[in-house]
Amino acid sequence: AQKVTQAQTEISVVEKEDVTLDCVYETRDTTYYLFWYKQPPSGELVFLIRRNSFDEQNEISGRYSWNFQKSTSSFNFTITASQVVDSAVYFCALHSSNTGKLIFGQGTTLQVKP
């Protein structure tokens, strides 16, 4: 079975703190993709990053960074120096190369307070 678990339901931080959102996945596919999407209060789903199963190189993009570890089936997302505009629900998702659909985690609600 394929599954994505985001154990953190809600996180609250004060502006400028660093915050890490956890994601653990399960799949039997040998080839797969992992994604993070952001859902701001307005409701749309905004693509943040895609990582394929062959590429465990971690990535930094501005204040965002991602840590993909195949050995622990984790794909964690860190926001450095958080800002109020980062407040949103963040979803981790698994894409199966066999079926094409995205399997989403439950989402983590991040609240950044001024």
Added chain:
Amino acid sequence: EPEVTQTPSHQVTQMGQEVILRCVPISNHLYFYWYRQILGQKVEFLVSFYNNEISEKSEIFDDQFSVERPDGSNFTLKIRSTKLEDSAMYFCASRGGAQETQYFGPGTRLLVL
């Protein structure tokens, strides 16, 4: 930058009525999807569509649901007889190739009374 669009943004309907949700995927994309998100819950896959046919559907996608790509640009989701539990945000998504990212539309918020 190309984007997925959806209409209407909001729809209110009475239980038992038919609704059609419309999506215009990114123009050169080949794979199309519908997902739904009940308020406060996770995003759930409904159906995928490729080469003018359904490639996969979830348990949620029962006989009350259908999809169509009537004219090569629009992609529609029809709910024949809406139920209260169909109230949700419905997202359309599209992607270009087999390995590419799915891009989501802004969603249609459906409320069934």
